[in-house]
Amino acid sequence: MTQADLVIRGGKVVAPDSVIEASVAIKDGLILAVGADSAMPPTKQTLDASGMHILPGAIDVHVHFRDPGYPHKEDFASGTIAAAFGGVTTVFDMPNTIPPVGTPELLAAKHRMAADKAHVDFGLYALLGEDTIQHATEFAKTAIGFKLYMGNTFGAIPTPDTGAMLEAFEVVAPTGKRVSLHAETNSIMVRRELRMREAGRIDPLAHIASRPAVVAVEAVSRAAILSEWTGCRVHILHISSAEELRPLREAKARGVDITGETCPQYLFLSTDDYARFGGVIRVNPPVRERRNQEPLFAALADGTVDLVATDHAPHSVEEKTRNDIWTVDCGFPGVETQMPMMLTEVAAGRYSVSDYVRWSAASPAKIWGLYPRKGVIQPGSEADIAVVDLDREWTIDDARLQSLSKITPFHGRRVQGLPVHTLVRGRFVMKDRVLQPGTRGHGRSVHAIQQMPAAAPKNTDNTMSAIVGAGSPAGREHAA
Numbered sequence: 001m002t003q004a005d006l007v008i009r010g011g012k013v014v015a016p017d018s019v020i021e022a023s024v025a026i027k028d029g030l031i032l033a034v035g036a037d038s039a040m041p042p043t044k045q046t047l048d049a050s051g052m053h054i055l056p057g058a059i060d061v062h063v064h065f066r067d068p069g070y071p072h073k074e075d076f077a078s079g080t081i082a083a084a085f086g087g088v089t090t091v092f093d094m095p096n097t098i099p100p101v102g103t104p105e106l107l108a109a110k111h112r113m114a115a116d117k118a119h120v121d122f123g124l125y126a127l128l129g130e131d132t133i134q135h136a137t138e139f140a141k142t143a144i145g146f147k148l149y150m151g152n153t154f155g156a157i158p159t160p161d162t163g164a165m166l167e168a169f170e171v172v173a174p175t176g177k178r179v180s181l182h183a184e185t186n187s188i189m190v191r192r193e194l195r196m197r198e199a200g201r202i203d204p205l206a207h208i209a210s211r212p213a214v215v216a217v218e219a220v221s222r223a224a225i226l227s228e229w230t231g232c233r234v235h236i237l238h239i240s241s242a243e244e245l246r247p248l249r250e251a252k253a254r255g256v257d258i259t260g261e262t263c264p265q266y267l268f269l270s271t272d273d274y275a276r277f278g279g280v281i282r283v284n285p286p287v288r289e290r291r292n293q294e295p296l297f298a299a300l301a302d303g304t305v306d307l308v309a310t311d312h313a314p315h316s317v318e319e320k321t322r323n324d325i326w327t328v329d330c331g332f333p334g335v336e337t338q339m340p341m342m343l344t345e346v347a348a349g350r351y352s353v354s355d356y357v358r359w360s361a362a363s364p365a366k367i368w369g370l371y372p373r374k375g376v377i378q379p380g381s382e383a384d385i386a387v388v389d390l391d392r393e394w395t396i397d398d399a400r401l402q403s404l405s406k407i408t409p410f411h412g413r414r415v416q417g418l419p420v421h422t423l424v425r426g427r428f429v430m431k432d433r434v435l436q437p438g439t440r441g442h443g444r445s446v447h448a449i450q451q452m453p454a455a456a457p458k459n460t461d462n463t464m465s466a467i468v469g470a471g472s473p474a475g476r477e478h479a480a
């Protein structure tokens with residue numbers, strides 16, 4: 001009989017449709033068996049998980065680890081350590097670094113850097129901007145997907161206009177990869193912010209006033225139309241309002257391959273918190289009125305919103321506590337607090353722990369072509385596991401975050417549920433709340449195991465490259 005490297009005994013294994021008392025055997029980084037303890041193979045090592053739940057590690061498809069460019073905010077080592085302490089075993093990192101990930105050479109350099117530093121597995125987004133469309137096919141070979149900024153945020157990445165977006169979608173569609181969208185319409189926000197500044201507003205609520213929900217409604221609607229026209233897969237990042245659920249829902253009903261995420265800040269914070277937190281709460285899109293929270297939870301429950309991510313966006317305390325809201329950096333850390341905050345609602349009976357693993361692990365794995373290699377605990381899957389104490393009550397303390405960013409509006413929040421051990425491909429990265437030595441560089445890029453189903457590009461007789469004859473001299477003449 002094959003000998004396992006590790007058997008996790010006595011816990012409850014959580015899947016999107018079940019919670020079963022079972023032991024889990026791991027060998028060579030993969031799940032070897034899940035079942036009755038008596039059926040487990042002999043093993044070198046055992047972990048007693050009595051009283052614990054065994055969850056597939058969370059896949060956070062939206063983090064900013066600031067590397068390269070902002071070592072005082074975060075780097076790939078500190079960010080992935082924070083992930084491990086949050087029960088997160090795979091992260092997808094955004095491209096708004098210095099420099100932005102806008103050429104194949106820069107993407108390759110970031111792969112080398114991340115492979116050297118990462119404690120958990122990762123995917124890297126490539127930047128899809130007006131001046132990077134020509135690299136899209138090359139990017140698709142090693143990027144987990146693309147990031148396109150429809151609206152300006154931290155990093156001041158230029159936002160492509162609608163024509164450039166259409167062309168970008170046409171080029172990406174045949175690659176099968178997904179374009180993740182910061183779906184806020186820049187031109188609306190620029191005018192609004194100017195008006196607010198002219199009026200002398202520098203208070204935190206001026207930020208939300210400059211970005212009303214219509215910026216997201218308009219952007220999601222437009223992105224859905226361009227996705228539908230081209231067949232390019234898209235993902236709507238950080239859904240913040242009830243209003244943008246309607247264009248998302250309608251596009252899904254039409255068969256558009258569009259997915260969406262929301263984040264704890266939109267589920268658990270509201271405009272009621274602006275006075276207390278000041279600039280700390282400044283994030284894009286903004287934290288909105290409390291009335292948005294219930295529809296967002298309902299949208300998770302009915303599948304309109306597919307998953308929970310964090311938009312982990314670390315900054316220094318000084319950068320978050322300036323008096324003039326327009327000078328406060330946008331975002332705050334979240335990768336290590338998401339799981340406890342979401343599990344607190346499981347304890348409160350709002351949804352089940354199975355619902356949670358669907359939103360945090362199974363759905364992201366499916367949407368980015370990693371399932372069932374990741375996102376589920378079953379034989380043959382990679383042993384990415386969070387062993388969680390669902391009963392443990394504790395208080396989030398920003399001074400104790402693993403992230404270099406020690407300031408969050410979740411500070412002081414009472415939560416129930418704590419990741420006690422985190423394994424990435426069968427190896428303990430965090431054990432008994434202690435980082436395990438030698439795990440730097442254990443993380444690897446998941447693009448090699450990504451399998452996106454065949455794409456279905458549409459209206460291909462009419463793409464920009466078709467019109468100009470794929471760049472031929474005759475074609476260029478024709479286009480002129």
Ligand SMILES: [Zn+2]
Nearest residue numbers: 062064094311
């Ligand atoms: Zn972001």
